Amino acid sequence: MGLFDFLSSDLAIDLGTANTLILQKGKIVVDEPSIIALDRATGKTIAVGAKAMQMHEKTHENIKTIRPLRDGVIADFHAAEHMIRGLIKMIDGGNRFMTPSHRMVICIPSGITEVEKRAVRDSAEHAGAKEVYMIPEPLAAAIGIGIDIEQPMGSMIVDIGGGTTEIAVIALSGIVCDQSVRTAGDVFTRDILDYMRRQHNLLIGERTAERIKISVGAAISELDTELEPEDMEVRGRDLMTGIPKVIKISYTEIAFAIDKSISKIEEAVLRALETAPPELSADIYDNGIHLTGGGALLRGLDRRLSMKTKLPVHVAEDPLRAVVRGTGQALKNLDSYKSVLMI
Template sequence: MGLFDFFTTDLAIDLGTANTLILNKGKVVVEEPSIIALNQSSGKVIAVGEEAMRMHEKTHHFIKTVRPLRDGVIADFHAAEQMIRTFIKKSKLQGRFMVSSHRMVICVPSGITEVEKRAVRDSAEHAGAKEVYMIPEPVAAAIGLGIDIQEPTGSMVVDIGGGTSEIAIIALSGIVCDESLRIAGDIFNRDILDYMRRQHNLLIGERTAEQIKFGVGSAITELDDEPEDYVVKGRDLITGVPKIVEVSYKEVAFALDKSLTKVEEAIFKALEAAPPELSADIYDRGIHLTGGGALLRGLDKRISLKTKLPVHIADDPLRTVLAGTAEALVNLQQYKSVLLY
């Protein structure tokens, strides 16, 4: 290792709509919400990640919170650049010496456009990257699951994140057929928010909707291990005063049903597009479920009942994509054919 290498580092980044994870030398150094708080007038960064999330939907007119990514891609270039730069600093990669990032591998949705790719690349380069590579999320998820994507055997991955649901059938180091659906965690939150407004006349924010999803989120109305009803605090739409209601997992399953049906339809589209020999492989291997959406209670059972295929949930769904991205970073030549430039 030369002196130059000592002052450089390679990063694997899962730049997600909901959360950003950064891995350096096999260790997760950042795992925080993808959000930044800025001064309204000066544009100066006030907080990033967890601290900014605590401010979200509670700010006054001097502070604004921004989620730079929407639907899995950069929607606010300036805020994204500042967020990435701050996360790199927070990862303690910069101490007494100025440490620059030599290479970055960033996972992106499989349906990303050239304009969106350019936005990701420019943000990374402005944050200090010398070389930027991108890897499609379902491919990174497959690698993270331990699947040998170079084999002539089909594997189906369903990665439900914050902004997109990525569905892909992978074989011979390539995506044979895929569906990129902009229905995922953020839409699920909105479904819950709308349901609370319609059914309980209760106005809640995005953060509370997400907490309900974590607390009693379910994809089916019959669970073996039923969670207790969740206490929700919000504003009564009729009286205008704060009130409390209790929500059951069955209500959340009902609220999410339409969006989950669209995810299932996308899964069927991908299955229908698969060559028959790969269909036989998927019948044997089943569907691999990963991403934050995999934590939704009963989702594996629901998909299995609809497709009549076995569904396997990743051991660590939230970090599977990051693990695959890190593996691609370590073995760039081996995975060169699946990387985007």
């Protein structure tokens, strides 16, 4: 029986555009970037996750790095399948002598199409899943931050990931109204790239832009003193001379660079609030808005959303892991959450 349990372990997977997290038996066993490095000639996998990310934008012509997910959905089916398989192998150091068959619960964006849903299911099955269930991201996030979604009480979740921002009003184990916008972490990164090129004539890579976003990213240009990050040194290539150079950048510049993209998220939040039934609006007024996902870590975002909506905004305790924890809860209590799972 012990061997059977070992071979048929259940997994909860948060298949994200930027990062993939896998939870097994209540523990996060994999937390890696969603990227894979392949050999161009043979198509073999060279590296997955963090190792592949170190190669990203530094490869020669024999190696290509692929991010299989775009805007929260699978864009490259073949690469996604190999990436999922590679990440599952990491769970116990790849020491398995037999290919296990797992039961998997995978979270998906709420605005996903049937074709995109099938791509997720097929990738999981090819990677060794015997049963695949899917759960919408806002529901998983709500479960993950401790909201009892079965209650007749309205809760509003804003989950800002890498590819999509999912906004949903949840009550009675279902999504009453939602908005899914493809403006999220990746768009902020592109905004920073463009800003550096326009404003400082500096060409930087995607990884450097990501580091800037994490180190000095902010949603408002006037932060409280204790939240203010120190200026950051940025290295890149001068577009005028072609020579590498270093400049210093502050959080106020980044707030300006990503301002338009954050405005789009604000508009989507207001649209979701407009379509919510009045009784649920009353609940949201009392409970406020819950922020989850990596974007929730952007300094001052809660304050900016609060000023726009005139509602209290709460950042989840561990926003990056809220979705995978909720997915894990759904996996543990499959019967209780049958109504929210898609097969």
